[in-house]
Amino acid sequence: QLQLVESGGGLVQPGGSLRLSCAVSGTMVTVYTIGWFRQAPGKEREGVSCIGNVGDYTNYADSVKGRFTISRDHADMSVYLQMNDLKSEDTGVYFCAAGWNVAYGLNATEYNYWGQGTQVSVSS
Numbered sequence: 001q002l003q004l005v006e007s008g009g010g011l012v013q014p015g016g017s018l019r020l021s022c023a024v025s026g027t028m029v030t031v032y033t034i035g036w037f038r039q040a041p042g043k044e045r046e047g048v049s050c051i052g053n054v055g056d057y058t059n060y061a062d063s064v065k066g067r068f069t070i071s072r073d074h075a076d077m078s079v080y081l082q083m084n085d086l087k088s089e090d091t092g093v094y095f096c097a098a099g100w101n102v103a104y105g106l107n108a109t110e111y112n113y114w115g116q117g118t119q120v121s122v123s124s
Contacts, residue, residue, distance in 0.1 A: 002026035002113040004034075004096050009118030012086055018120060020081040022096035026113075030054075033102035034079040035111055036070065038120070040092040047106025048094070051079060059105045063089070086122045093117040 008020040022034060035050035049060045049070040058070055069082040079096060097111035104110065 004115035038092040050105030
């Protein structure tokens with residue numbers, strides 16, 4: 001029912017910034033909450049941020065509060081993750097996901113559709 005495509009990853013130095021994009025297409029796109037998750041090698045996938053279907057609800061992992069900002073373009077329902085002051089521990093593959101019945105928003109089990117991921121590497 002839904003397709004998600006991430007873009008914007010890359011290699012940056014600590015303290016740098018990246019802006020990730022999640023393009024969403026399919027049916028009933030406006031009803032879905034969109035979340036960002038990341039997974040480092042050998043580690044579990046963790047929730048980073050999420051935004052409600054109309055942008056009235058957002059949530060962030062404590063580790064990224066004050067540095068990352070999630071937003072939604074209501075013209076096409078694309079979702080963005082602005083990442084500032086990046087740290088080495090932010091390194092990982094970042095995925096966007098869509099869920100139609102999301103409450104907390106940072107638990108991967110709440111989501112129904114997933115993108116392919118984009119690599120973010122923070123290193124000096």
